[in-house]
Amino acid sequence: MTQTILKMEKINKSFNDVVVLNDVDFELKKGEVHALMGGNGAGKSTLMKILTGVYTANSGNILINGDPVRIEKPQDAQNAAIAMIFQEFSVIPTMSISENMFLNREELKKTGFINQKRLNEQTKELLRELNIKVDPNTKLEELSVGYWQMTEICKALSQDAKILIMDEPTATLTKKETTVLFQLIKKLKSKGISIIYISHRMDEIYKVSDRITVLRDGKHVITSPVDDLPMKSLVSHIVGQDMGDSFQWKERKNPFLDESNPVFEVQDLHSGSKVNGLSFKLFKGEILGIAGLMGSGRTEMSKAVFGIDKIDTGTIKVNGKPIKISNPQDAMNEGIALVPEDRRVQGLVLEHSLRENIMLPILNKVSKLSVIKNKSVNDVSERFIKKLNVKTDDIYKTMNLLSGGNQQKIVLSKWLANDPDILILDEPTNGVDIGAKSEIIEIIKELADQGKSVIVISSELSELLAVVDRILIFKEGKVDREIYRKDIVQEEDLEHAIQNEN
Amino acid sequence: MQSKMKINKQLLNWRKYIVYIAFVLVFITFSITLNDSGFLTSNNLLNIVRQTAMISIMAVGMTLVISSGEIDLSVGSITALSSIITAMALQSFGLFGGIVAGLGTGALLGLVNGLLVSKVLIPSFLVTLGMMEVARGLAMWISGTAPIPILNQSYNFIFGSGSILGLPMLFIWTILCVVMGHFALKHMKFGRKVLATGGNESAAKFSGINTKKIKLSVLVISGTLAGFAGMLYAGRLQAGRFTFGEGDELSVIAAVILGGTSLFGGVGTVIGTIMGSILIGTINNGLILMGLDVSQQMIIKGAIIILAVAFGRKTATK
Known part of the structure; x- marks a missing residue:
């Protein structure tokens, strides 16, 4: 050896x-x-x-x-x-x-x-x-x-x-x-x-x-x-520096918490073969974690409620009002945003510039009579680059020249620019280096503190544990267990719960 | 790594302008060598514009189609059918009827293409390959393979031989289509949606863009512009003929790719396209003035297209 x-x-x-x-x-x-x-x-x-x-x-x-x-x-x-x-x-x-x-x-x-x-x-x-x-x-x-x-x-x-x-x-x-x-x-x-x-x-x-x-x-x-x-x-x-405590979980006081009025509610959702009767609620200012094995219906849930996959049966309510979602535009109109699992395939047009990517979901907001106002686009882009600390020369840089972490920040920017109330993040730190990872975690916390409701789907338990208030464990397309973060002592507990071993 | 990127960027920019560089080179060469044959006379230059008008107009639509990641092989055949239907409608319903019939033919066939691509999910290559045969066949059948004369002189003026303030109508129509196409692709929501669909269809969908609607739209636009090009052929030659536009689809695609639009979608420029089209037109014109016969023209034209695309390849693939 x-x-x-x-x-x-x-x-x-x-x-x-x-x-x-x-x-x-x-x-x-x-x-x-x-x-x-x-x-x-x-x-x-x-x-x-x-x-x-x-x-x-x-x-x-x-x-x-x-x-x-x-x-x-x-x-x-x-x-x-x-x-x-x-x-x-x-x-x-x-x-x-x-x-x-x-x-x-x-x-x-x-x-x-x-x-x-x-x-x-x-x-x-x-x-x-x-x-x-x-x-x-x-x-x-x-x-x-x-x-x-x-x-x-x-x-x-x-x-x-x-x-x-x-x-x-x-x-x-x-x-x-x-x-x-x-x-x-x-x-x-x-x-x-x-x-x-x-x-x-x-x-x-x-x-x-x-x-x-x-x-x-x-x-x-x-x-x-x-x-x-x-x-x-x-x-x-x-x-190269002490990361501080971004991976350290602190019980968060949710100033908006009102358990009688969920912001977002899914009832008995069925979609394709992977989502079989899902029900859950999401509250204002909450960070809800979703864990589960691959194929447990996590990603499929997000695609169904965002209108990518067809919803077979089930009810989705936003602020208590049942809504119909048959395409992403419907979901966006209800204030829902989805940061998809695979940024290279679903999140970005890699050969387009940063500003061209950011403007996609907000074309209506940055245009007048269907003509794009370049100044609005540039303002929005500059604002988010600064806010999310994206490392780039300028907003005209092509996406595939940016690192994974910076690309992911642009996907986030793209959706934050649409000012959603309900944000679904699927594997938000996948393939992102540790510095950018902690920054993204901080952004998520900040969003919740501003009263946004966030769903974080992640396979990285340490990341989930660092950020969420409550965790749902998905299994075979249903919610198998619900655990409050404060009741989890160490990562192994969550791992066991996911594997359904204890 | 920073400075390496900068150099790459410059290289990329250089490649982006290959069509302009090629045009300048070709133009200067012809100006010198063909001066005695009258290459530089205003009459000849206007001739180039007249000859390339139809290709240029179809190429505007094709730029949108290719930018969205699709292709339209049926444009040449649509011009033929549209020219015949226009000619027939002019005989029965007069000027206005003829215009509506010509544009309508193109739009209808484009709509069929678009529906088959976006609803039935057949690749556009196959749909429009089929439509190429169908439209040409229809044109032959309806006309009985005979030319249908157009005697309406105001039609022939507006869509053919006329000119205003010294500018040929064909030139005015070309400019109009190019300006609209450029504006739509570069400055409108529609253009962003087209480029996003072609650049990454999945990401476009996840961004709330109805990519099926975009594909339908670009194919309808391309069909309509092909219908319009057919009307111009008919106006210029004062007849509808089933032979119009034969092989045009290839010249049109060549113009688009030469101009710097990516064959794989996501990157597109109407200004580049028009330069591509004029470049091909200029080469054609120059070779004719040189006295080369058609077969020699084809060989040289093909070689120049391959060369220019090879030089500009980085832009085409990236």
Whole structure:
């Protein structure tokens, strides 16, 4: 376990005089899971791109098993047994597992045709070794993304990779798939494979990694065994300052609380196959958390009440008055806003500018006789950039040039600009770095203090616990349990309640 | 990383103006080499404008369609049908009837396209590919493959050969359509909705935009403008013919893409489109003046389109 497999020494990298990495050291041991952490722009991905041959360092050494190697192109990295498991999977859905695994390096028969049988055998063997039970002939489009990722991992292993880089590997996985991935990681460790693990999710880092290295502003900050680095100090290393108590929950006095008059009420809601008789109430100034396993109907509830999915039966009341919602415009007219689960797919037009995104839900407010008033749009955009502390040069910047956290702030801005009374946030801090995460939590608290009612759907329990007044646990499309935040002592209690174990 | 982005941005901007650069280059080249053939005479320049009017007008509608992430292959055929129906209506119902019939034909076929795309959810590529055949077939059938003459001289003046204050009517119509299209796409709610639908349909829906209605609208607009282009063909040649607009859909799409509109939707510019259309028109005109025959013209025109799009690719895909 103590053998060092990879060493990166004094790595420097600048782009046009801007220093991105400054004398960074990184060391990876055999059979180790090493978490690489840092906010957006800390230099993590640049460091990994140097390791995988996408960029070349200006100076510094890379040693594999003590021998210096030159990695100047992706092929060099592959020769050095380094493989990256991509965040956006680079598999071809219309092909089978074995076809994907051996893509472009298919073994041929003497006749020049592909030896499919042999490929299947090799794939089967590898899958069995890793305890993955699936037919290698299955097309990936018939499988969930969890298998796509496993195919990627298997592909890397079949190329004799010894070092795997996983960048936010659980971002698209369900809870169950995440568990399977962690088992797989354990298995890989026991086979002597080393893993560089990049994630913003604190709980995972503590679950899966052996050591942590933190980068900040292109510099190495600390490398430490995970047990010696409690969450609080890890966070302050990442952010570079004490985060204060934004993750600390304090019982909130709700000055608006009037339990006889819910602002928003759902009665016996049915929608599609995932929402089966949901009922709940939301009060003025309240932050209501919604937890539950994947597929428990959390996201589907939000899509139904926002008019994206069709409501089959059930009543929705706003301020006691039954309303009809058949499209998002109806919901918006009732003062409902939804910050959707996937900002890249549902939240933003990535190739459009920041201001063009912000104006979408408020086109009526910023136009006169259907003509858009540019000044109004710019004023609104500037106001929210300032209010939410979005880091950008100007409001004309294209969204895909912003970091995840700043993108999420724009999705929030877009909806806050519409001045909703009822705000539904689905996984609001997904893929957002810790600094932006705490800022978003603060924004949510502030909104509730202003009298807005907020629903927060989240898989990250620490985040839920930091912000909510009350939690509903969804199960099979119904409300399974209701818990007040003040009755929850520690995260495990909530975890058990969700798993329905106690 | 900051300065790297800045350089990228400049590069991106340079690519954005490829159609203008290409136009200037082509124009200067022709001005020098074809000076003796009369390229620069005002008569010839007005000729270019007259020849490109129909393509330009259809391209305005196509810019909206492509910006919304759809395509309309039926525009060329719609011009043919519209020219014939206009010619027939002019004979029976006079000037006003002819105008209504021409625009109505385009709008109706556009509506059918739009309903099939937004309600029946058939991809626009297939719907309009089918409509391309249907409309051309109808045009042949109704006319019995014979041209239908237009004897209404005021129609022929307004929609064809006439000019006011030295400006050809075709030029005035083109400017009118371009200005309206540009304003709608750039400055109106409608334009934002079109671009958002094409840029990310899901996000547009989640923002409260009725994306189906947008798709229906752009296809109706495109059909109507194609109907109008058909009326102009009829006015210019004083007859309705089933052969009008054959292959125009490709020139129209080429003009739109050359102008910097993304074939994948979300990015669109009507001003770029009109430049694209004029560029193609100028090349056509120059090659004719050079005395090249049709086959040679086609080869050179095709090559120039590929080159220009290749240079401007970053804007087209990003």
